[in-house]
Amino acid sequence: MAGSPRRATGRRLQLPLLCLLLQGATAILFAVFVRYNRETDAALWHWGNHSNADNEFYFRYPSFQDVHVMVFVGFGFLMAFLQRYGFSSVGFTFLLAAFALQWSTLVQGFFHSMHGGHIHVGVESMINADFCAGAVLISFGAVLGKTGPAQLLLMTLLETVLFGINEFVLLSLLGVKDAGGSMTIHTFGAYFGLVLSRVLYRPQLEKSKHLQGSVYHSDLFAMIGTIFLWIFWPSFNSAPTTLGDGQHRTALNTYYSLTASTLGTFALSALVGEHGRLDMPILEAKFKVQDTCGVHNLHGMPGVLGALLGVLVAGLATHEAYGEGLDSVFPLVAVGQRTATSQAMHQLFGLFVTLTFASVGGGLGGLLLRLPFLGSPPDPQCYEDQVYWEVPGEPEDEAQGPLRAEEPDTRA
Numbered sequence: 001m002a003g004s005p006r007r008a009t010g011r012r013l014q015l016p017l018l019c020l021l022l023q024g025a026t027a028i029l030f031a032v033f034v035r036y037n038r039e040t041d042a043a044l045w046h047w048g049n050h051s052n053a054d055n056e057f058y059f060r061y062p063s064f065q066d067v068h069v070m071v072f073v074g075f076g077f078l079m080a081f082l083q084r085y086g087f088s089s090v091g092f093t094f095l096l097a098a099f100a101l102q103w104s105t106l107v108q109g110f111f112h113s114m115h116g117g118h119i120h121v122g123v124e125s126m127i128n129a130d131f132c133a134g135a136v137l138i139s140f141g142a143v144l145g146k147t148g149p150a151q152l153l154l155m156t157l158l159e160t161v162l163f164g165i166n167e168f169v170l171l172s173l174l175g176v177k178d179a180g181g182s183m184t185i186h187t188f189g190a191y192f193g194l195v196l197s198r199v200l201y202r203p204q205l206e207k208s209k210h211l212q213g214s215v216y217h218s219d220l221f222a223m224i225g226t227i228f229l230w231i232f233w234p235s236f237n238s239a240p241t242t243l244g245d246g247q248h249r250t251a252l253n254t255y256y257s258l259t260a261s262t263l264g265t266f267a268l269s270a271l272v273g274e275h276g277r278l279d280m281p282i283l284e285a286k287f288k289v290q291d292t293c294g295v296h297n298l299h300g301m302p303g304v305l306g307a308l309l310g311v312l313v314a315g316l317a318t319h320e321a322y323g324e325g326l327d328s329v330f331p332l333v334a335v336g337q338r339t340a341t342s343q344a345m346h347q348l349f350g351l352f353v354t355l356t357f358a359s360v361g362g363g364l365g366g367l368l369l370r371l372p373f374l375g376s377p378p379d380p381q382c383y384e385d386q387v388y389w390e391v392p393g394e395p396e397d398e399a400q401g402p403l404r405a406e407e408p409d410t411r412a
Contacts, residue, residue, distance in 0.1 A: 066235030077225030141293030142193030182306030190300030199366025
């Protein structure tokens with residue numbers, strides 16, 4: 001038992017040391033590489049003799065605010081349905097998103113906004129960083145309750161890099177149009193998380209099965225998160241769209257799609273669910289994927305469906321349908337560099353690329369997170385806040401969780 005106290009101390013130091021290391025490295029990289037862009041830098045903006053009202057900040061910032069609320073409030077409370085994991089659901093969402101915003105600004109900047117050896121940032125950088133954070137939080141939903149904060153930070157570190165590479169391949173190299181992030185955000189985040197969850201599969205997780213359910217107030221918190229996401233989704237889809245008719249049309253289409261999908265969901269729930277409820281245990285039962293937050297149903301399948309519909313829309317794109325606006329929707333088709341059919345094939349290949357990056361990346365991430373010294377919670381203490389949080393009103397001796405030296409590691 002001589003090594004047990006050292007092991008407990010090591011686990012206790014993992015999170016602070018990792019946070020300080022990642023934040024220190026990120027701060028240094030920002031100091032070396034990051035600069036204001038033309039619309040943010042005082043000298044460059046005023047040198048161009050622009051009107052302040054023309055600054056893109058005023059057109060983009062309202063959408064950014066909406067997306068920001070979705071990331072921190074919507075995703076956080078959406079995952080607060082577990083009866084004893086509310087602190088962790090909201091708190092770890094806060095932690096992962098805060099790191100992802102910084103790290104993704106660097107990664108995306110290296111691919112998309114690197115000029116003269118520097119990354120130039122502005123309000124669009126903030127929006128794009130939030131999108132990456134959204135993908136990370138989708139993956140977090142698949143492993144919710146089964147991983148510790150140190151593991152989750154390393155997952156974010158890896159996933160953010162792969163997110164940036166996948167996005168660069170699709171948008172810059174293949175010329176794919178990905179409205180609403182169907183492929184780059186939802187499909188990538190969902191299947192990265194699902195493969196990660198499969199690699200981390202725990203056959204003895206029934207030891208904490210009593211903690212996997214919800215109670216009245218935890219479900220209410222999840223409903224609040226759902227409503228926040230629902231309200232702001234038009235902003236999420238339209239935030240990066242070209243200003244003007246494209247952004248207007250995207251928000252309008254999303255607005256009415258949301259209302260129609262809500263009625264469809266209520267109808268299907270009452271029709272096929274036992275006692276009128278949705279039931280999703282099939283992934284764990286058939287494929288050994290423990291998808292805590294149901295990201296396959298919430299993001300994976302809708303993301304693939306959106307990508308396939310994008311293939312169909314691209315194949316039907318004509319000058320008659322879009323007029324001069326075809327330049328902003330499918331520019332390569334508009335200039336004759338591609339046919340509509342060719343664009344559709346590129347869209348389909350983009351989906352294949354995304355699934356490949358997500359699957360391989362999730363597998364690598366799972367192997368990384370399985371390293372013994374990272375200290376994931378034991379099977380009986382999954383889905384339990386007391387492992388990592390001081391919970392008011394709970395016995396002190398139970399709050400130590402896996403930090404207690406005598407606690408066995410029961411992972412497969």
